[in-house]
Amino acid sequence: MTRDEWKIADGKEKPEGECPDSQEKLDMKSLDYQELQDYVTALGEKPFRAKQLYQWMHEKLAGSLEEMTNLPAALRKRLEAQTTITVLKPVEVLTSALDGTQKYLFELEDGNVIESVLMHYRHGNSVCISSQVGCRMGCRFCASTIGGRIRDLRPSEMLDQVYRIQHLTGERVSNLVVMGTGEPLDNYDNLVKFLRMLSDEHGLNISQRNITVSTCGIVPGIRRLAEEDLQITLALSLHASNQEKRKKLMPVANQYELEEVLAACRYYFERTGRRLTFEYSLVGGVNDSPEDARELTALVRGLNCHMNLIPVNPVKEREFVQPDHSVVQAFKNKLEKNGLTVTIRREMGRDIDGACGQLRRSYMRKEEI
Numbered sequence: 463m464t465r466d467e468w469k470i471a472d473g474k475e476k477p478e479g480e481c482p483d484s485q486e487k488l489d490m491k492s493l494d495y496q497e498l499q500d501y502v503t504a505l506g507e508k509p510f511r512a513k514q515l516y517q518w519m520h521e522k523l524a525g526s527l528e529e530m531t532n533l534p535a536a537l538r539k540r541l542e543a544q545t546t547i548t549v550l551k552p553v554e555v556l557t558s559a560l561d562g563t564q565k566y567l568f569e570l571e572d573g574n575v576i577e578s579v580l581m582h583y584r585h586g587n588s589v590c591i592s593s594q595v596g597c598r599m600g601c602r603f604c605a606s607t608i609g610g611r612i613r614d615l616r617p618s619e620m621l622d623q624v625y626r627i628q629h630l631t632g633e634r635v636s637n638l639v640v641m642g643t644g645e646p647l648d649n650y651d652n653l654v655k656f657l658r659m660l661s662d663e664h665g666l667n668i669s670q671r672n673i674t675v676s677t678c679g680i681v682p683g684i685r686r687l688a689e690e691d692l693q694i695t696l697a698l699s700l701h702a703s704n705q706e707k708r709k710k711l712m713p714v715a716n717q718y719e720l721e722e723v724l725a726a727c728r729y730y731f732e733r734t735g736r737r738l739t740f741e742y743s744l745v746g747g748v749n750d751s752p753e754d755a756r757e758l759t760a761l762v763r764g765l766n767c768h769m770n771l772i773p774v775n776p777v778k779e780r781e782f783v784q785p786d787h788s789v790v791q792a793f794k795n796k797l798e799k800n801g802l803t804v805t806i807r808r809e810m811g812r813d814i815d816g817a818c819g820q821l822r823r824s825y826m827r828k829e830e831i
């Protein structure tokens with residue numbers, strides 16, 4: 463497969479700025495501050511109206527135009543006719559009895575469902591969002607990719623996952639991880655716009671340093687992101703210590719050699735000064751041996767990085783198993799002895815349909831019956 467074919471791997475050309483067919487009105491929540499100013503002034507309104515509107519949508523997290531009581535009724539009527547304000551509908555909310563983690567299943571305007579997670583940490587509340595409906599990357603152990611990619615999410619749909627959760631819980635969200643369903647760098651333009659809007663001082667103003675984007679390793683996307691002048695953390699899903707093993711777990715590795723992926727990560731660090739995170743899902747009998755640990759250390763030597771080990775979450779449709787706790791601990795110790803900074807990802811919400819994409823899949827299974 464050539465690189466160009468990769469872009470259309472699902473057989474469809476990806477239209478620029480893709481929108482679902484039903485979306486004929488202007489998606490007002492996807493306009494950034496400047497674009498909203500331009501739109502509102504083009505309507506013949508004063509610029510401060512744009513400021514009010516932006517504040518309602520992105521700071522007060524209003525769910526409708528009716529709530530925007532300081533806007534003249536005539537303007538609200540015009541906006542009603544020309545625009546939509548994307549608001550996600552929670553169709554299921556599960557709360558973990560173990561740690562208070564909440565999983566949200568949201569319905570989009572076109573009936574698709576996506577999932578988001580709220581986690582409580584000592585350093586603040588963190589939301590994990592989805593960036594696409596489904597995913598086409600095909601990682602063997604991942605539930606999100608099983609039905610393929612349905613469509614990209616628009617900036618408004620990524621933003622509103624955070625907005626609805628903050629609004630529904632009344633708790634401030636201070637951290638964000640793009641680690642839910644989808645490959646964020648496969649929805650590049652919408653992702654970057656979303657990141658800028660989420661960290662905009664006119665909106666929720668979440669610090670870019672508290673934002674992490676996780677990728678399976680799309681090399682041109684990593685290099686582009688390095689040049690965006692953002693202060694976000696890049697997390698690379700590594701999952702194997704050599705090219706051959708990685709190819710078996712992650713089809714994207716057929717497209718980009720491990721060496722190129724790591725070179726792109728190094729470039730990201732050089733441009734941004736941000737320490738890299740590597741994610742390594744430990745799969746019993748597949749990538750958890752002492753030899754794997756040794757090879758992994760050698761692979762990332764010299765990189766300013768942090769290794770996050772994730773004992774694989776068993777997925778109903780897949781046969782992968784978690785290594786024993788002692789194996790995970792031994793793997794960690796070996797990396798640490800070799801000088802790496804390592805954490806084992808704390809499993810959050812274990813009792814509420816653990817791994818990425820599983821809540822959405824179990825909902826879809828129910829709907830099919």
Ligand code: SAH
Nearest residue numbers: 604641644645676677678699741774775817
């Ligand atoms: N597309 C992005 C974000 C995906 S999810 C990426 O590939 O990074 C975030 C992380 O969870 C990725 O490292 C992904 O490989 C991992 N993951 C997915 N399914 C998993 C499972 N069943 N067990 C453990 N980790 C999993």
